[in-house]
Amino acid sequence: MHIEAPDVGAYIDALGRRARAASRRMASASTEARNAALRATAAAIRAGADTLQAANERDLEAARAAGHDAAFVDRLALTDKVIESMAAGLEQIAELPDPIGEISDLRYRPSGIQVGLMRVPLGVVGIIYESRPNVTVDAAGLCIKSGNATILRGGSEAFHSNQALAALVHEGLDAAGLPADAVQVVETTDREAVGALLRSPQWVDVIVPRGGKSLTSRIATESRVPVIKHLDGVCHVYVDDGADPDMAVTIADNAKTQRYSPCNTMETLLVAASIAPELLPRIGKVFAAKGVEMRGDERSCELLGAAGLPATAATEEDWSTEYLAPIISIRVVAGIDEAIDHIGRYGSAHTDAIVTRDHQRAMRFLREVDSSSVMINASTRFADGFEYGLGAEIGISTDKLHARGPVGLEGLTSRKYVVFGSGQIRS
Amino acid sequence: MHIEAPDVGAYIDALGRRARAASRRMASASTEARNAALRATAAAIRAGADTLQAANERDLEAARAAGHDAAFVDRLALTDKVIESMAAGLEQIAELPDPIGEISDLRYRPSGIQVGLMRVPLGVVGIIYESRPNVTVDAAGLCIKSGNATILRGGSEAFHSNQALAALVHEGLDAAGLPADAVQVVETTDREAVGALLRSPQWVDVIVPRGGKSLTSRIATESRVPVIKHLDGVCHVYVDDGADPDMAVTIADNAKTQRYSPCNTMETLLVAASIAPELLPRIGKVFAAKGVEMRGDERSCELLGAAGLPATAATEEDWSTEYLAPIISIRVVAGIDEAIDHIGRYGSAHTDAIVTRDHQRAMRFLREVDSSSVMINASTRFADGFEYGLGAEIGISTDKLHARGPVGLEGLTSRKYVVFGSGQIRS
Numbered sequence: 001m002h003i004e005a006p007d008v009g010a011y012i013d014a015l016g017r018r019a020r021a022a023s024r025r026m027a028s029a030s031t032e033a034r035n036a037a038l039r040a041t042a043a044a045i046r047a048g049a050d051t052l053q054a055a056n057e058r059d060l061e062a063a064r065a066a067g068h069d070a071a072f073v074d075r076l077a078l079t080d081k082v083i084e085s086m087a088a089g090l091e092q093i094a095e096l097p098d099p100i101g102e103i104s105d106l107r108y109r110p111s112g113i114q115v116g117l118m119r120v121p122l123g124v125v126g127i128i129y130e131s132r133p134n135v136t137v138d139a140a141g142l143c144i145k146s147g148n149a150t151i152l153r154g155g156s157e158a159f160h161s162n163q164a165l166a167a168l169v170h171e172g173l174d175a176a177g178l179p180a181d182a183v184q185v186v187e188t189t190d191r192e193a194v195g196a197l198l199r200s201p202q203w204v205d206v207i208v209p210r211g212g213k214s215l216t217s218r219i220a221t222e223s224r225v226p227v228i229k230h231l232d233g234v235c236h237v238y239v240d241d242g243a244d245p246d247m248a249v250t251i252a253d254n255a256k257t258q259r260y261s262p263c264n265t266m267e268t269l270l271v272a273a274s275i276a277p278e279l280l281p282r283i284g285k286v287f288a289a290k291g292v293e294m295r296g297d298e299r300s301c302e303l304l305g306a307a308g309l310p311a312t313a314a315t316e317e318d319w320s321t322e323y324l325a326p327i328i329s330i331r332v333v334a335g336i337d338e339a340i341d342h343i344g345r346y347g348s349a350h351t352d353a354i355v356t357r358d359h360q361r362a363m364r365f366l367r368e369v370d371s372s373s374v375m376i377n378a379s380t381r382f383a384d385g386f387e388y389g390l391g392a393e394i395g396i397s398t399d400k401l402h403a404r405g406p407v408g409l410e411g412l413t414s415r416k417y418v419v420f421g422s423g424q425i426r427s
Numbered sequence: 428m429h430i431e432a433p434d435v436g437a438y439i440d441a442l443g444r445r446a447r448a449a450s451r452r453m454a455s456a457s458t459e460a461r462n463a464a465l466r467a468t469a470a471a472i473r474a475g476a477d478t479l480q481a482a483n484e485r486d487l488e489a490a491r492a493a494g495h496d497a498a499f500v501d502r503l504a505l506t507d508k509v510i511e512s513m514a515a516g517l518e519q520i521a522e523l524p525d526p527i528g529e530i531s532d533l534r535y536r537p538s539g540i541q542v543g544l545m546r547v548p549l550g551v552v553g554i555i556y557e558s559r560p561n562v563t564v565d566a567a568g569l570c571i572k573s574g575n576a577t578i579l580r581g582g583s584e585a586f587h588s589n590q591a592l593a594a595l596v597h598e599g600l601d602a603a604g605l606p607a608d609a610v611q612v613v614e615t616t617d618r619e620a621v622g623a624l625l626r627s628p629q630w631v632d633v634i635v636p637r638g639g640k641s642l643t644s645r646i647a648t649e650s651r652v653p654v655i656k657h658l659d660g661v662c663h664v665y666v667d668d669g670a671d672p673d674m675a676v677t678i679a680d681n682a683k684t685q686r687y688s689p690c691n692t693m694e695t696l697l698v699a700a701s702i703a704p705e706l707l708p709r710i711g712k713v714f715a716a717k718g719v720e721m722r723g724d725e726r727s728c729e730l731l732g733a734a735g736l737p738a739t740a741a742t743e744e745d746w747s748t749e750y751l752a753p754i755i756s757i758r759v760v761a762g763i764d765e766a767i768d769h770i771g772r773y774g775s776a777h778t779d780a781i782v783t784r785d786h787q788r789a790m791r792f793l794r795e796v797d798s799s800s801v802m803i804n805a806s807t808r809f810a811d812g813f814e815y816g817l818g819a820e821i822g823i824s825t826d827k828l829h830a831r832g833p834v835g836l837e838g839l840t841s842r843k844y845v846v847f848g849s850g851q852i853r854s
Contacts, residue, residue, distance in 0.1 A: 024771060028795050101794060107816060113805050115815045118793065122827055205827055226653065226828045247850040254852035344451060353846075366545065366845050367528060368455045378540050378848025387853070388542045388844065389534060400549055400632055401653045402829040405844040417815065417832040418793050419780075421805025423674040425681035426814070 008188060012196035015151060015184055016203025019124045022181035023149035027121050031098040033176045037144050038094040041172025042087040045137065048168050049083050055164035056133070063157055075132050078161055086137040093141045096391045099409045100147045103418060114420040119413050121147035123205040126197050128153045128219060130211035133161035139210075140169050140183045142394050146412040149182045151197065151204065155211075156189035163187070198223040206402075206412075210395055228403050228411065230396045232322045232348035233263030235380045238339040238365070240356035241272040245279055247377060248355045253286050254379040255353065261324050263396060264351045264373075264383040268319060268329045270339045276300070276332045281307035292326045299332040319346040336361050340368050347371065350398055351383040372398060372405035435615060439623035442578060442611055443630025446551045449608035450576035454548050458525040460603045464571050465521040468599025469514040472564065475595050476510050482591035483560070490584055502559050503585055513564040520568045523818040526836045527574045530845060541847040546840050548574035550632040553624050555580045555646060557638035560588035566637075567596045567610045569821050573839040576609045578624065578631065582638075583616035590614065625650040633829075633839075637822055655830050655838065657823045659749045659775035660690030662807045665766040665792070667783035668699040672706055674804060675782045680713045681806040682780065688751045690823060691778045691800075691810040695746060695756045697766045703727070703759045708734035719753045726759040746773040763788050767795050774798065777825055778810040778832075799825060799832035 026034075045052070056078040063073050099119055106116030125148045129135045136152055143150035154162040166185035173180050186193050197204060198219060207227045209219040216229050237255050239248040255266035271279055280303040287294055288309050295314035296304060304311040311330070318329040319342070333339045336354075343352050353375035354365040362376045373383040383406065385393025390408030397403045403411035453461075472479070483505040490500050526546055533543030552575045556562045563579055570577035581589040593612035600607050613620050624631060625646060634654045636646045643656050664682050666675040682693035698706055707730040714721055715736050722741035723731060731738040738757070745756040746769070760766045763781075770779050780802035781792040789803045800810040810833065812820025817835030824830045830838035 024795075024797075027797065028791075109814065109816055111809065111814060113802075113809055113814075118801075120794075120797065123797070221651070224648070226826075244850070250850060250852055258853055364455075367547075368451075370451075370454065370547065370550070371843065373844040373846060374545075375540075375846035376848060377850055378846050379852045381853035382538065382540055382846060382848075382851070383844070387536060387538060387540075389536055399653075400841040404841055414827040414831055416798065417800040417810070419800060419802035419805050419809060421803060421809075423671070423677060423804055424809070425677055425806045426685050426808035 008190050008192045009196050011188065012186075012193055012200065013203070015186065016124070016200050018181040019149045019151050019184060020203050022179040023121065023123045025179050026144070026147045026149050026182050027123075029147065029178055031100075033178055034098070034144055034147065035094040037173050037176035037178050038090045038141055040175035041137075041141070041169050042090040044168040044171040045083060045087045045090070045165075048164075049080070052078055052083060052161070052164050052168070055160040058160040059158055068157070072131065076158055076161070078133060082134055086134050089138060090141045093145050093392055096145065096409065098145075099413050111426070112422070112424050116418050117415040118418045119415050122412055122414050123148060124203060125150045125412060126153070126204040126207040126225065127151070128194055128197070128207065128209045128211070128215070129155065130215065131155040131157045133158040133165060135210060136162045136165045136185065137169070139394065142392055142409060142412060144173070144178075144182065146409045148412055151184050151186065153186040153194055153197065159189055194219070195222065198225060201225045208395060226402070228395070228397050228407060229399060230263065231398050233265070233350040234268065234320055234322050234346065234348040235264055235266050235350055236268045236270055236343050236347060236352045237266045237380060238270040238333075238336070238343070238352070238354045239272060239275060239279055240354055240358060240361055241274045241335055242357050243272075243275060243355045244357060245275065245282065248275075248279055249283050249286060251353065251355055251377070251379050252283050255381055256287070256292060256328055257290050257326070258379070258381050260326050262381070263322075264380050265324070266328070266380050267321065267323055268331065268346070270331050270333050270342060271300070272335050272339075273299070273332050276303055280304055280330070281309065284309040284311070287328060290326070292328055294328055294330055296330040297332060300330040303332070322348070336365065340365065343369055343371070348398060350396070351375070351380045353378060353380050372396070435617050435619045436623050438615065439620055439627065440630075442613065443551070443627050445608040446576040446578050446611060447630050449606040450548065450550045452606050453571070453574045453576055453609050454550075456574065456605055458527075460605055461525070461571055461574065462521040464599050464603035464605050465517045465568055467602035468564075468568070468596050469517040471595040471598040472510060472514045472517070472592075475591075476507070479505055479510060479588070479591050479595070482587040485587040486585055495584070499558065503588070505560060505588055509561055513561050516565060517568045520572050520819055523572065523836065525572075526840050538853070539849070539851050543845050544842040545845045546842050549839055549841050550575060551630055552577045552839060553580070553631040553634040553652065554578070555621055555624070555634065555636045555638070555642070556582065557642065558582040558584045560585040560592060562637060563589045563592045563612065564596070566821065569819055569836060569839060571600070571605075571609065573836045575839055578611050578613065580613040580621055580624065586616055621646070622649065625652060628652045635822060653829070655822070655824050655834060656826060657690065658825050660692070660777040661695065661747055661749050661773065661775040662691055662693050662777050663695045663697055663770050663774060663779045664693050664807060665697040665760075665763070665770070665779070665781045666699060666702060666706055667781055667785060667788055668701045668762055669784050670699075670702060670782045671784060672702070672709065675702075675706055676710050676713060678780065678782050678804070678806050679710050682808055683714070683719060683755055684717050684753070685806070685808050687753050689808070690749075691807050692751070693755070693807050694748065694750055695758065695773070697758050697760050697769060698727070699762050699766075700726070700759050703730055707731055707757070708736065711736040711738070714755060717753070719755055721755055721757055723757040724759060727757040730759070749775070763792065767792065770796055770798070775825060777823070778802070778807045780805060780807050799823070
């Protein structure tokens with residue numbers, strides 16, 4: 001649908017008003033109703049696979065015609081496998097414990113009142129994402145489960161797919177007696193719709209951008225609504241003095257090469273000077289064999305070169321670069337102090353690990369490295385909602401407020417104080 | 428100190444850079460060192476009372492010369508009593524449990540890693556406040572205790588008092604071997620300094636405005652740094668069908684008249700139609716005796732009028748007004764649904780209470796009223812960090828993200844994921 005620019009503001013305003021009203025109904029909906037909506041949507045998606053793929057074909061044709069590459073088109077495609085995984089994903093979300101309504105920390109106070117905290121939905125969650133249409137269903141599922149209403153703004157390339165998916169989610173909500181307005185997919189590709197959402201704190205409680213860094217940065221800068229965001233993942237592994245070299249090689253290899261593109265992949269390897277002469281030739285051999293380009297400081301290049309391994313000099317820029325590719329920067333440091341300083345200076349506060357046998361230094365690293373995930377003797381690749389047992393993941397936050405690190409259902413909730421009295425008054 | 432406008436940006440930048448460096452040292456400072464700094468500051472404040480009062484006298488003179496009223500001058504004065512209460516307050520904060528470093532929710536995952544959450548300082552907290560100089564010490568104390576660095580920007584009317592207090596806090600930090608830069612009081616009254624702080628997310632992790640609504644609104648609108656804020660407190664008491672009338676009168680009286688100016692004072696009384704003929708004459712008599720002006724809907728005015736009590740017609744605006752004065756708006760509603768709707772529409776999501784004997788309706792109110800504090804059979808005046816047992820209060824948040832309701836030390840912290848492994852890699 002094309003909506004003329006002057007109307008976009010009014011359109012988003014109406015959408016927001018409906019979302020706010022629906023959020024009240026969602027907040028008081030029973031666990032059973034929300035789970036029923038998830039299961040009914042899963043069933044609707046399976047039953048509606050043909051319609052879905054017909055809509056998706058329109059997007060795929062447009063993408064091919066626009067000259068997008070094969071990887072782009074792949075990400076856009078709603079194959080049988082993607083469809084089944086969306087449906088199964090919703091059923092998994094339905095199985096998770098309900099985060100809403102739980103009362104914790106209930107304590108009697110000297111005044112006689114009992115004070116506790118109740119977990120409640122945030123209200124209206126705005127999600128702005130790029131081409132993958134399966135995000136529409138994942139995000140809708142997480143918001144339904146957590147009792148929120150959501151406004152989804154997908155990429156224009158997936159427009160027809162997203163609209164078709166929205167219709168199926170509405171079927172699911174309707175089957176469970178919940179308002180269709182609880183999940184609204186923005187029906188215009190006008191970019192001004194995003195701007196209008198970001199200027200609507202009265203309708204939207206939080207914005208979650210899911211996409212590349214430029215989208216996220218733009219949203220963070222423009223938004224008048226709080227944003228839960230993920231920026232860079234410049235992750236480090238520091239191999240400490242006296243670390244087990246086998247463990248260090250295994251973890252560094254896995255952290256870098258298990259997959260190159262995720263945000264929790266290591267980009268910089270820091271090695272204590274004492275262990276570098278033993279370690280670098282070993283890990284360098286593994287990287288070289290896998291075609292990982294090594295960019296080192298002077299000492300690393302020296303040690304790698306002496307072992308006949310290819311390494312080029314790292315520039316200052318390398319230390320803060322998220323390659324998302326088979327490239328690694330390597331630096332020899334005096335010890336843990338220099339490692340912690342390096343991470344504080346060049347890191348992105350995402351995920352950093354130490355490989356060590358020393359308890360004191362392990363605990364110092366844990367405490368002093370100010371990142372959303374800090375690990376001892378484990379691969380940075382574990383920084384993930386599923387690996388952490390959250391059951392679901394809406395994204396990874398590199399912010400410090402509200403949600404930090406992998407964000408599951410709890411990140412879509414808030415806690416309010418509840419007070420149980422029997423007539424108490426303040427004296 | 429006067430700093431020329433073009434230099435304010437550079438000045439705040441340097442301040443921010445020092446705060447960031449100090450925040451790293453504070454985050455790794457021991458519990459003992461932070462508590463020692465609090466106690467040493469308390470001692471320095473008691474010992475430095477004369478210097479403090481000399482500096483304060485300069486502000487008081489200027490305030491009198493500027494024609495400020497007596498109440499304003501009173502708030503500004505560092506009397507012996509205020510000085511002792513600042514010192515005692517710091518000692519109380521030192522006694523509180525250390526929120527930092529606590530690891531919770533540690534669980535083994537199928538991969539063999541153990542995942543938990545560690546409570547850590549936020550980093551750098553910016554606090555922007557108005558005339559009361561004791562905020563300088565309270566806020567510095569809470570930030571020191573929670574391992575944060577802070578940048579304090581007080582009102583220009585308290586400039587000399589705040590500078591003198593800063594010097595004493597620096598003595599305390601120094602005595603404990605902690606960096607003076609952990610507590611920096613902005614040394615210029617140029618308003619552009621606030622703007623520069625709000626545009627410094629690289630140096631400041633969160634801004635806490637403490638002051639009137641116009642200051643807070645301006646900061647929330649301008650800030651590129653996340654803000655923990657308090658806006659309106661339009662608080663309600665709803666007296667349900669079948670409530671105990673004695674309890675209802677006692678709670679409504681206390682919620683309105685115990686003090687008129689706090690944010691958790693009731694501004695609107697909602698009464699179920701069934702109980703209104705009995706209740707309104709009783710509570711109306713109490714309000715009339717205390718000189719509280721009553722503004723009611725048609726039915727309230729009718730019932731109050733029939734009992735010979737003065738009431739005027741409330742306007743639409745009354746329902747969303749925070750009087751902070753001996754004025755109350757009163758409305759008769761059909762029952763709990765209309766009460767919840769009214770609160771959702773006109774309230775400010777601060778603190779709302781129900782007086783009821785019905786368990787189902789009590790629990791519905793608790794769940795469906797989307798406010799930072801929701802109470803059953805207790806006075807709204809209990810919404811307070813000390814009454815809730817937080818031990819300290821940096822403010823009350825009407826936001827939903829991060830901190831909601833009374834904000835204690837925990838609101839100045841974040842949690843990061845910690846992973847304990849023994850060589851695990853992701854498969």
